[in-house]
Every structure is written in C-alpha cells, then in structure tokens.
Amino acid sequence: MELYYITNNTSAAVPLDRIPEIPYAAFYEDMHRKLAEQRYHIAHYFARPEEGRMKMYCLLLDDEESRVMITSYSTDYYDETELPSLTALHPQVHPFERDITERYGIRFDAMPWNKPLRFPFDRFDRKSSMDNYPFYHMEGQNLHEVNVGPIHAGIIEPGAFRFICSGEEVLHLEIALGYQHRGVEHEFETTDNRLRQICLAESVAGDSSVTHATAFTEAVEKLTGVERRTELDRERGVALELERMAMQIADTGALSMDVGYQLGQVACEALRTMTINTTQAWCGNRFGKTLIRPHGTNHPLTPEKAAMIRKNVGQIVRRYKEVHEDLKSSPTVLARLEQCGIVPLNQMAEIGGVGQAARASGLKRDIRMTHPWGVFAKCQHHESIIKTQGDVMARLMMRCREVEQSAGYIDTLLQNYEQKYVPSGTTLPAPDYTAPLAASHLSFGLIEGWRGECCHVVITDAKGRIATARIKDPSLHNWAALALAVRGEGISDFPICNKSFNLSYCGHDL
Helix, strand or coil: CCCCEEECCCCCCEEHHHCCECCHHHHHHHHHHHHCCCCEEEEEEEEEEECCEEEEEEEEEECCCCEEEEEEEEEECCCCCCEECCCCCCHHHHHHHHHHHHHHCCCEECCCCCCCCCCCCCCCCCCCCHHHCCCCCCCCCCEEEEEECCCCCCCCCCCEEEEEEECCEEEEEEEECCCCCCCHHHHHHCCCCHHHHHHHHHCCCHHHHHHHHHHHHHHHHHHHCCCCCHHHHHHHHHHHHHHHHHHHHHHHHHHHHHCCCHHHHHHHHHHHHHHHHHHHHHHCCCCCCCCCECCECCCCCCHHHHHHHHHHHHHHHHHHHHHHHHHHCCHHHHHHHCCCCCCCHHHHHHCCCCHHHHHHCCCCCCHHHHCCCHHHHHCCCCCCCCCCCCCHHHHHHHHHHHHHHHHHHHHHHHCCHHHHCCCCCCCCCCCCCCCCCCCCEEEEEEEECCCCEEEEEEEECCCCCEEEEEEECCHHHHHHHHHHHCCCCEHHHHHHHHHHHCCCHHHHCC
8 A cells, every 4th residue: 555655845746636545544553663763754744624524634754865755644524533642652743633633623542731732713622712721730849830921021922831840940841822813824725816925924933034935935836837947046045044144143142141141142133133134135124025936036136235145144154253152162151051951862853853953952854954955955065063962052052053054055155146147137037926826736845944844835726726724833843842951950041941942932823
C-alpha cells in the first residue's frame, strides 16, 4: 500500500487525487516508526471538512533526503470513535492533535493534556473559553502559584503564564494562549483577491512579514505552474536575511537590557534601526511589507539599492561584531546567562523544536539546508550554525553568529549585482495577481524564517479558488520549549528565558 506522495520543496503543487488516503491504523503505525528518528518531523498536520466527512492531511519532512512526504486519512464527520493518540509517544504531535480536536471535535484516545490550543471563533465546543481554561494544579503546603498576564506591561500581545513554585524555584509553567480571535486563515478562504491575500500573509506576524509573505507566495506560485525568475529568488533571499539580521539584533539588545548590560542594549537598538531603515529605503516599509509579491515585485532591486544595502550591512555587521565580542567576554553577562534555561537535545527533538532555538540545543533543523528553496537551492549553499549547550547563552550566541552569517550571504548575493544578475536595461516583471490556480490541488510554502520553520499550506477547490489555508508559525512548537526551559530555575530567570526564545503570540493565535 502506498503511504505517501513524495515531493520536495521546489516541486509543483500536488493534485489532491494523487495524495494517498490510508487507514488511520496504517498512518499511526508508520508515523510512530518514523517519528522515533530525528530525521523526520511534521511540517503540518490538519483537518478539513470534505464531501461530508473529515479529511486529515499530514506533511512529514525527511531532513536527510530533503523529501516532503504527504499523506491523508479520513473519518465520518459525526463519528465519535476516538482515534489512538500519537502524542503520548511523540510529543511533537501534541499541538496538531489539540488543534484538530478543538476545531472539529475529533477525539484522540489516551491523549495527554487535551486542552484548547487557540480558542478560534469557529471552534467545535463554544462552551470552551478562557474563563474555564483547565490550568494544571499541584498540591503542597510549600507550593504557591504565580500568574503573569494575559495583560502585560507595555505594548504586547496577550498570553497567560501560570507558574507553580516552591519558594523561588519554578516546578511547572503552563502557557495559555488564544486571546486573539483574528480568523486569519478564514480570511484567506473568503476572498478571491490575491492582493488582499498576500497582504493578509504579511500581517500574520508583524516581525516576520517577509517570512510569511514568502511562504504564502511560494505556495501560490506553485499552484500557477509558472516558474519565477532567478533574480526574484535572489531578492527574496536578501529580504529574508535582512529580516533575520534585524530581529536577531533586536533580541540581542532585549537580552542585554534584561541583564542590565546597557551598552549592548543601546548599541543593538541603534543597529536594529539601521537595519530596518535599510529595508525601508529599499521598499518603503521598515518590515518589508509590499516587497514580496507573486511572480514579480513592486520594488526591483536596482544596482544603486544593492550597493546601498551592501554598504549598510557592512557597517552594521562590523559594529555588531564588537557587541558580540563584548557580550561573550563579559563576566557578568556570562554568569547570568550560562547554564540558565537549558533545553537538552532529546527534549527539543521530542517536542519538534525548530529554528534557532533547536539549533542552540544541537538539533539541526534548518530548512535552508535540509529542504532548500529559491536562492538556497540555486546559488547559495547554507551550512547551519549549531550549538549544543541549549541554554540562554547558546541561544544568544546563535543570534550573534547568524547575524554575521546573514550579512555575509547578503554581501555575496549582491556582489557585482548589475554586471552579474541584472544587466543594464533589464526590468523585473510586475506582480501578477490574476494567474489562475490549479484546481483541486494542494500546495505548500516551506520557509526558514528568522524564528524558524514557517509553513503555509493551500488547498484549492474544483474552480481553482483557495478553499483551505493552514498556517504554521515556528512558535507553535517552541512554546513548549520555553515551558521546559524554566523548570528548576528561579522565577526571576523567566524574563531572560522568555527573551531568549522571543516567540510570537500573534503567529500562534491565528
């Protein structure tokens, strides 16, 4: 029996009738076997109503052979039979099973911690609300609970953190999200306006506008079957690495602030501003909105702009390297950040951790290397930076090293831009918002953003309209890593543990 449709991150969209539909027992057994190996992890796993039944799709990544393995199974829409849960065996499945249960009422037998994930506006059980969220409790005369949020100081999205402590030591942290009911995925499905859809993608998470816009655009372009020009790949690679630089520098400054290292804070604030102003000089928006568009661009990268970006990035990285050296040679910074908030490799692998947080724990998860697309598939080989300590300091040093690596990529991609890539008189195409999409197909955009692996899955109906859009921000997996990081730490270490991950509330609360 054929279990998977095998493709990769650069291939065309997949006809729905080519995706195997297998019994759940076969899905369960094969997923159990594969997820026991670190080479496999889930890119997305979701349900959708389909012709009077519930159809589940799973995209499984093989990191060693760069394969994307797609399969499905189905149940009757009103079938109350509980499916055996994979979560108890493989915790990385946890958020996906929670999402399927919350949206559609499908139950998974023996699933631990079967709690609401997001409280979407169209959830199956409307009686489930934040007011009756079942927080975990522990009994003991020496224990106490500390609640932080959902409303926080400053301008920040809502999220509730419930600590159970013995004195200052954190025994358990539960993170409850879902306070924002934006219905982003639903909006993709209720409009045929391609420009509106790409603007929605840019707004999934404001600090990852380029990442989400690129992921959605990749999915749409695969559905049109029209190959884009290499120059666009190059521009998108530069934009993604500029976004990575800006946010890694910002987080370096935030961590410096939390440990009272003011020099690092103010230096990074200035350098982050310089980085996002470079993006603004390119496209008119500091966060790269309007820059990524299907099949073309509104802001072609001219030789003059390429020279400006290279010059600014060179200055930024030179000054940032000084901050990097100061941080790793400061005894007070080292004393505060080393051996704090450790997430070991085995735990990071179990929860399906992705991105820089996973790489700081020794887990080589990086789509640029394992499932390359665009410029990383054509002309820029990527080698992931890996740390093994898994603590706050490792996550900080990951940021420092990645800023310097990204600056090098940008410089390489833009060297001799006019002579090599955009000869005089060449014009890049304008965006195309009208190209028809293949009917009854599944497509995905799989991108390594600055926070980690981002996946947009799009399914079209028989008329070529987007019938289903499913978005996975990297934070979906890594919130569990934050909860693990603070166990056994003093509660006063929570701010630096939190900043060392800098996860997205809005990327989670779709």
